[in-house]
Amino acid sequence: MTSTKKEQILNTALRLFALQGYAETTTFQIAQEAQVTEPLLYYHFKNKEEIFTKILEKIFAEYKQMILNLPSETVTVFDKIENLIRLHLNIASMRPLESRLILAHCPAKLIENGHFCSKILQEQEQLLLDYLITCLKEGMAKKEFKKLDAVNTALVILCFINGLFRRKLFEQQHFPYEETAIVFCRNSLLL
Amino acid sequence: MTSTKKEQILNTALRLFALQGYAETTTFQIAQEAQVTEPLLYYHFKNKEEIFTKILEKIFAEYKQMILNLPSETVTVFDKIENLIRLHLNIASMRPLESRLILAHCPAKLIENGHFCSKILQEQEQLLLDYLITCLKEGMAKKEFKKLDAVNTALVILCFINGLFRRKLFEQQHFPYEETAIVFCRNSLLL
Amino acid sequence: MTSTKKEQILNTALRLFALQGYAETTTFQIAQEAQVTEPLLYYHFKNKEEIFTKILEKIFAEYKQMILNLPSETVTVFDKIENLIRLHLNIASMRPLESRLILAHCPAKLIENGHFCSKILQEQEQLLLDYLITCLKEGMAKKEFKKLDAVNTALVILCFINGLFRRKLFEQQHFPYEETAIVFCRNSLLL
Amino acid sequence: MTSTKKEQILNTALRLFALQGYAETTTFQIAQEAQVTEPLLYYHFKNKEEIFTKILEKIFAEYKQMILNLPSETVTVFDKIENLIRLHLNIASMRPLESRLILAHCPAKLIENGHFCSKILQEQEQLLLDYLITCLKEGMAKKEFKKLDAVNTALVILCFINGLFRRKLFEQQHFPYEETAIVFCRNSLLL
DNA sequence: TATGAATGAGAATTCATTCAT
DNA sequence: AATGAATGAATTCTCATTCAT
Incomplete structure (x- = not known):
């Protein structure tokens, strides 16, 4: 109010x-x-830049919460990875403006010249990586996943999620291959 | 010179x-x-816009050639998909400026309001999709790949390539997980 | 002030x-x-053009008022025509800038390609024509004027006034033939 | 050639x-x-200005010739004045571009700041005035015209011709009051 | 909290003109 | 006689920002 x-x-x-x-x-x-x-x-x-900055801060804070709120207890380990993928695809649908803002400015404006965002972006990425690495190690420990290099695979999955996210956002019509994407990832990881 | x-x-x-x-x-x-x-x-x-447009036309023409020049005869079917992935990662290293230009303007400037690029982009995407769909069908026919939905999987692989491409481009340091990415994809597709 | x-x-x-x-x-x-x-x-x-337009609107509005304020009751009918001639010669002296603005842009800028002024100009001309036609008819009815074609004569007098107006405006020195002009017109009209 | x-x-x-x-x-x-x-x-x-100047010189030369070619022998004296009026109306029809060029630039560009045209314009005007004054004096001498101030009346007729010329030029449709104009002038002058 | 008036700095673009050939 | 390439000097207009109130 x-x-x-x-x-x-x-x-x-x-x-x-x-x-x-x-x-x-x-x-x-x-x-x-x-x-x-x-x-x-x-x-x-203070100025135009600050308007932009405040918006970003809010978006990042919310995003961080969403990641942290992901359920830590799941039936299978892969469920956790599936959750992460689905979360991003949901964000693209539910928060299209916020998503676009980030994606559209990501390389050009956000990463360059010590922008405050580059720090936040790195932090956020580390969060995702940690999440994924933990999952992957757990999955291997439980013999649910193949043997693989956890760090590199986490990075590869990150790329994958990013690609899916971006496409869902800019896909004019619907995005019917969510399930295919999950299957693609599961096939790759599971023993 | x-x-x-x-x-x-x-x-x-x-x-x-x-x-x-x-x-x-x-x-x-x-x-x-x-x-x-x-x-x-x-x-x-004519104006600033035309400078941009001419640059894009040249980039797109060269990119199209690269796709069309991919070898049509390979030992395994997956080699073709591997070639496509590696091509994009090579482009990111060899043509960083051209790659950045496209990625940085892709959603904001290129896709919107009937920009001439939206047509070229769609065309190019169709080229990639056709390439991938053909590979996937061939791979299934030769029992090299699992049974899968060729169209949706092609789209998913496209997202994957896009995600890899983008990261390689904006990764300040080197990109050590090219092999991991190939393995991730192969594991997903091969029987 | x-x-x-x-x-x-x-x-x-x-x-x-x-x-x-x-x-x-x-x-x-x-x-x-x-x-x-x-x-x-x-x-x-909004832009340079609008500055011009606003000035014109004001000029036209004032000019229209002057025409409408001409006395409707006069001793002779010719007095009314004389008033109209003298009004224009007065405007040329009293409002030289406004007069020049109109005359200098009249063909080139004002009449062409649907400029908003072409409408105003036509309207204003109709006002003058109606005034003159009424005078001429009244003059003929009262046997003050010769028998003549009211419409065409009105147009001819308009040309005459325009020519006088223009010359007075661009005559560096004074304009000593105002009386001659009145006489010229009276001689032509009166029985 | x-x-x-x-x-x-x-x-x-x-x-x-x-x-x-x-x-x-x-x-x-x-x-x-x-x-x-x-x-x-x-x-x-030499430059843009000279292109303009050369065009003007040609127009003025031709115009001067037309004035000088007017018949010096006529049945009535008024015929000479009528010839002058009709000449200008003909020029407006036969040489619309040349006429427009002069009229459109006449005050703004031609008269100001010692433009070479101001001299030519003055010269030309003197030519017309001399022509008219001679006519008027001759007409009075021959008792064809009323008694009048030759110089001032010549100037007034000049204004009249100018007004007619201008209107004929910018009148989109035809100009049906040529005869009325002649009559208007004749009525004013003849005894 | 809110605004009407104002501006320094600079943006894209134009234009008459010139130079080397 | 003719031109492709090039430019100095403007021109219209924009924009983030500020000031007085």
Whole structure:
């Protein structure tokens, strides 16, 4: 119930950054579509960059929570990996704007020149890697998975998830190969 | 071996668009780094957009050739899929600027609003899909591969390649899991 | 009595457009002579064209009022025509910039390609024609004027007024033949 | 049979200057529509201004000839004035581009700042005035015309002709009041 | 919290003109 | 006589940002 205008600004900016890109979105456009005046942007945020940054922080925080909330107890070990894949595909459907924002700016804006995001991105990636490495080791220990190099395979699965995520997001129509993707991964890992 | 000024412009623009993004690159910067004057850009090209477009056309044409040049005779059917994966990872190393240009602009600039690239992108994707579907069917016919849904699996492999390509490109250090990736895919497909 | 910056812009633009022409006047020059910065032009007006348009609208509105304010009761019918002639000669003296602006742009910029002014110009002309036709008919009915074709004569008088107006405006020195012009017209019309 | 390209340039420039105005016409456009390259413009003419000047000189020379060719022997004195009026209306029909060029640039470009045309214009005007004054005096001497101030009346008739000329030129449809105009003038002058 | 007015810096693009050939 | 390549100097317009209120 608080600060509705500030939220309007953030929501509008999220949408515009996601759909048009950061550089292609003007502060005027944000103000106009958020139904506020431009100076108000500068009342609530230091500058355009900070609007972007705040949005990212929120997205990353939520994403991190989702990863941490994944069930730690599952019937099979592969279920955990399956959960991770499905989580990402769900995010692409449920949070298309947030997903686009990240993907569209990922190499160009986020990774370069010591952007604060590069740190967050690395951290997040480490989280995923740890999750996957633990799974893989557990799966091998329980003889559920083939023998494999846990670290490298975790990285490969990460690439796979990233590729699936990206495609689901930019696929205009539906994405009918979720099951195929799971099977593809399972076949690769299971003994 | 001196390049013409037109080529200097295209090379500089390629680099800047790849490293900074289209919107973040100014015509002034292109001119300056290409050691020409700004109006010369407009002598050789209609506008900034056309510089971008010409670069893309060239990249896409070369990429298409590479796909078409993949060997049609291989020892195993999986070799063909392996070749496709390795080709993309090679492109990421050998043509980092061209690769970045495409990836960095792919969702935001290329796919949207009837950009000429969306047609080329679709065409190129179809090329890859046809290649993969043919491989998968052949592999199943020869009892080399498991029984699987050729179309959906082709799409899934595409996502996989895309994910690998992207990571290799943005991985600052080396990319030591190429072999792991090949194994991951082979394990999934082979009987 | 200090004028706002917006007014300064309009006044300066009026002067420059009138003296140099629209195309020959730069936004930089307007800003400089109006003692404002260039972006302020774009804060108050959409673009250069709109500055021109707003000026024209004002001029036309005032001109229309002047026509409508002409006395409807006069001693002789010819007085009305005389009033119309004198009004235009007065406008040329009292509003030289506005007059020049219209005349200098009249064929080239105003009439062509659906410019909003072509509508206004036609409307204004119809106003004058109606005024003249009514006079002529009244003059004939009252046996003050010769028998003549009212519509065509009205058009001819319009040409005459236009020619006088233009000359008065561009005559460097004074314009000593106002009386001669009135006599010329009276001689032509009166029985 | 000589220098056809030079003529193409002049003809194209005449058309473009007449239809769009001097400032609105680019040398590129002239070159393109004349089917030559831009540097050729500078081979044949010192600069853009000179192209304009050469065109004007030709127009003025031809115009002067037309005035001088008017018959010096006529049945009535008014016939001479009628001839002058009809000549101008004919020029408007037969030489619309040349007429437009003059009218469209007359105040803004031609009269100002010591443009060479201001001299020619003045000279031409003197020619017309002399012609008219001579007629008027002759008409009065022969008791064909009323008693009037020859100089001022000549100027007034000049305005009248100018007004007719201008209207005929910019009247989209036909110009049906030529006869009315002649009658208007005759009524004014004749005893 | 909110805004109308204003601006410095710079963006893309144009244009008359020139130079080497 | 003719041109392809090139440019200095502008031109219109934009944009993130600030200031006074």
